[in-house]
Amino acid sequence: MSDIDLIIQRLELRGHRVTQSRRRVLDAVLAQPAHFTVDDVLRATRAPRRRGPPVGRATAFRTIRLLLDLNVLCRILLDDGTLHYRLSTRGHHHHLVCRDCGRVEDFTQCDVEPLVRELAKAMKYEIDAHWLEVYGRCRACRRSTKEPAGAR
Ligand SMILES: [Zn+2]
Numbered sequence: 001m002s003d004i005d006l007i008i009q010r011l012e013l014r015g016h017r018v019t020q021s022r023r024r025v026l027d028a029v030l031a032q033p034a035h036f037t038v039d040d041v042l043r044a045t046r047a048p049r050r051r052g053p054p055v056g057r058a059t060a061f062r063t064i065r066l067l068l069d070l071n072v073l074c075r076i077l078l079d080d081g082t083l084h085y086r087l088s089t090r091g092h093h094h095h096l097v098c099r100d101c102g103r104v105e106d107f108t109q110c111d112v113e114p115l116v117r118e119l120a121k122a123m124k125y126e127i128d129a130h131w132l133e134v135y136g137r138c139r140a141c142r143r144s145t146k147e148p149a150g151a152r
């Protein structure tokens with residue numbers, strides 16, 4: 001089953017109709033590179049070869065929100081504060097983000113759970129979510145700056 005069919009199936013199973021504008025947002029999402037912003041998606045829906053009325057910003061936001069809830073996308077907070085999205089069906093995970101090249105890697109081992117449980121107990125909170133991104137420089141970027149001084 002192709003990605004688009006899988007997403008449409010998930011939407012329909014949850015009782016969401018795949019309207020024409022939603023479909024255009026989905027197509028635009030699937031055409032994106034590794035990770036993207038809502039604006040990137042909007043721009044793609046407005047590419048010259050697309051026909052029909054333009055997709056509104058609110059529709060793009062709502063559709064992306066829905067895809068997050070359906071566990072089709074995950075969101076990534078880049079070092080510059082912009083919120084990116086990427087296709088992911090792997091469930092709860094976190095990201096390693098390279099400050100230099102913007103590369104994003106997933107990691108699934110989540111050692112935050114015990115802390116969250118303690119916090120819930122100590123602060124009498126009902127905690128239902130947490131978010132963790134780790135920033136640094138990836139292997140390739142570290143290697144590229146290990147050139148001898150003056151080489152650049
Ligand atoms: Zn992710």
Ligand SMILES: [Zn+2]
Nearest residue numbers: 098101138141
């Ligand atoms: Zn890098």
Ligand SMILES: [Zn+2]
Nearest residue numbers: 092093110112
């Ligand atoms: Zn976690």
